[in-house]
Amino acid sequence: MATREARPVRSPADYADGGIIAPVPDEIDARDLEVIGSIPPELDGRYLRNGPNPLPGDRAGHWFVGRGMLHGVRIAGGRAQWYRNRWVDTDPASDDPTAAPMLDANGRDLRRNAANTHVIEHGGSLLVLCEGGVPYRVTPELGTVGAFDFSGRLRTAMTAHPKTDPSTGELYFYGYSATSPYLTFHVADAAGNLIASTPVDVPGPTMMHDFAITEHYVVWLDLPVVFRPGPRAGMPFVWDESYGARIGIMSRRAGRGGSAAVRWVDVDPCYVFHVGNAREDDHGRVILDAVRYGAEAFTAAWGAIGGSVRSSGGHGSLVADAGLTSVLHRWVIHPTTGAFDEEQLDDREIEFPSINEQRVGRSNRFLYAVSGSRNGGLIKYDTAAGSATVLDFDTRQHIGEAVFVPAVAASNEDDGWLISIVTPIAGSRSELHVMDATDVGAGPVARVLLPRRVPAGFHGSWIPERG
Numbered sequence: 001m002a003t004r005e006a007r008p009v010r011s012p013a014d015y016a017d018g019g020i021i022a023p024v025p026d027e028i029d030a031r032d033l034e035v036i037g038s039i040p041p042e043l044d045g046r047y048l049r050n051g052p053n054p055l056p057g058d059r060a061g062h063w064f065v066g067r068g069m070l071h072g073v074r075i076a077g078g079r080a081q082w083y084r085n086r087w088v089d090t091d092p093a094s095d096d097p098t099a100a101p102m103l104d105a106n107g108r109d110l111r112r113n114a115a116n117t118h119v120i121e122h123g124g125s126l127l128v129l130c131e132g133g134v135p136y137r138v139t140p141e142l143g144t145v146g147a148f149d150f151s152g153r154l155r156t157a158m159t160a161h162p163k164t165d166p167s168t169g170e171l172y173f174y175g176y177s178a179t180s181p182y183l184t185f186h187v188a189d190a191a192g193n194l195i196a197s198t199p200v201d202v203p204g205p206t207m208m209h210d211f212a213i214t215e216h217y218v219v220w221l222d223l224p225v226v227f228r229p230g231p232r233a234g235m236p237f238v239w240d241e242s243y244g245a246r247i248g249i250m251s252r253r254a255g256r257g258g259s260a261a262v263r264w265v266d267v268d269p270c271y272v273f274h275v276g277n278a279r280e281d282d283h284g285r286v287i288l289d290a291v292r293y294g295a296e297a298f299t300a301a302w303g304a305i306g307g308s309v310r311s312s313g314g315h316g317s318l319v320a321d322a323g324l325t326s327v328l329h330r331w332v333i334h335p336t337t338g339a340f341d342e343e344q345l346d347d348r349e350i351e352f353p354s355i356n357e358q359r360v361g362r363s364n365r366f367l368y369a370v371s372g373s374r375n376g377g378l379i380k381y382d383t384a385a386g387s388a389t390v391l392d393f394d395t396r397q398h399i400g401e402a403v404f405v406p407a408v409a410a411s412n413e414d415d416g417w418l419i420s421i422v423t424p425i426a427g428s429r430s431e432l433h434v435m436d437a438t439d440v441g442a443g444p445v446a447r448v449l450l451p452r453r454v455p456a457g458f459h460g461s462w463i464p465e466r467g
């Protein structure tokens with residue numbers, strides 16, 4: 001794919017004045033928000049986004065460990081009815097005192113996690129996700145109901161990146177652990193009942209942030225960021241190439257009558273925080289598109305989000321600091337023969353890939369991503385044409401993950417809207433942008449002016465209103 005001319009890296013001064021990930025100190029509500037442009041009248045629901053926001057007085061540690069805070073905007077009838085932000089209440093003391101702790105096989109209480117990574121809806125429940133433990137259930141108004149373990153059936157942590165099969169509505173996910181079993185595969189039915197849990201054999205404990213499904217397979221990423229507890233164990237993982245790097249293909253039926261055997265293929269050492277999508281091609285091969293970090297890119301990113309937060313109290317960004325290059329990459333694996341190939345699809349620095357989730361595990365043409373510091377903006381990849389459209393942003397703004405919302409009368413994959421929070425690097429108010437996904441380069445069709453600065457965060461969802 002073609003490459004745009006690179007921009008200069010943002011100046012560290014752009015991160016002054018509190019820093020793009022500096023927490024906000026309180027919970028607020030606002031109603032009837034001002035809008036520039038026009039919100040598509042068909043949008044009726046909530047945009048919810050999660051991210052770390054350490055409590056006042058808490059020491060800022062690694063970016064990944066701060067207490068989760070949800071930011072929500074209610075949209076209906078072409079209006080932005082409200083904004084509110086709420087911490088996720090993970091304090092076990094505030095749980096029902098008669099409720100039993102939620103322990104894993106080694107006695108660790110899975111309620112103890114930051115609840116800061118994602119928020120999804122499944123089986124009628126809003127679930128706040130963080131890979132360190134079990135989900136927390138919240139109300140549509142962002143109040144915390146409590147820890148959620150699928151009626152006692154979930155006995156491991158749960159990834160923040162589960163995958164919903166667009167045909168069956170089943171939820172596929174996993175938990176990884178520092179202790180054996182290191183990896184456990186789970187399936188919940190569309191109603192939210194956990195129906196299968198089965199251990200998967202891996203050589204050791206790694207940080208497994210994301211995975212993929214296809215129509216028939218689960219795709220595992222067993223990569224060399226390994227568990228290594230230490231004296232400053234905010235996030236006790238280190239790059240260790242001696243672990244090896246491998247991608248695994250396993251039947252989706254594992255634990256439900258199918259084998260949990262995995263076809264592993266060794267790959268060049270790398271790390272993947274986020275998968276774009278996976279699918280099977282006409283030859284039965286599994287095609288995986290994801291954002292790949294080489295050793296230098298990973299260690300630069302890990303240092304930026306951990307080291308600089310520790311030293312300065314609030315600077316650093318997963319896509320904006322310190323010379324990292326995380327790029328769109330493709331792996332092609334034949335599940336039966338193990339034949340394997342890989343190629344870099346683009347050389348722009350990106351993160352937070354998203355797609356029309358009706359294409360999860362199926363063929364997708366379009367992939368959206370946030371681009372990094374050298375060419376800041378939103379990218380729409382057309383993987384069939386091998387081209388990309390870029391919506392540039394002012395370098396003094398930070399754009400978060402763009403969530404795709406299908407149009408009501410969609411006939412094409414990209415008929416829909418992209419919703420994202422845009423935050424000034426040094427300003428007091430963020431905006432919620434709504435973009436037409438068929439015409440990303442045109443810029444937002446609506447800008448909702450939020451009543452406060454929203455720190456850069458992780459992942460969010462559009463939760464449609466159920467009529």
Ligand SMILES: [Fe+2]
Pocket residue numbers: 117160161209273274458459
């Ligand atoms: Fe993530």
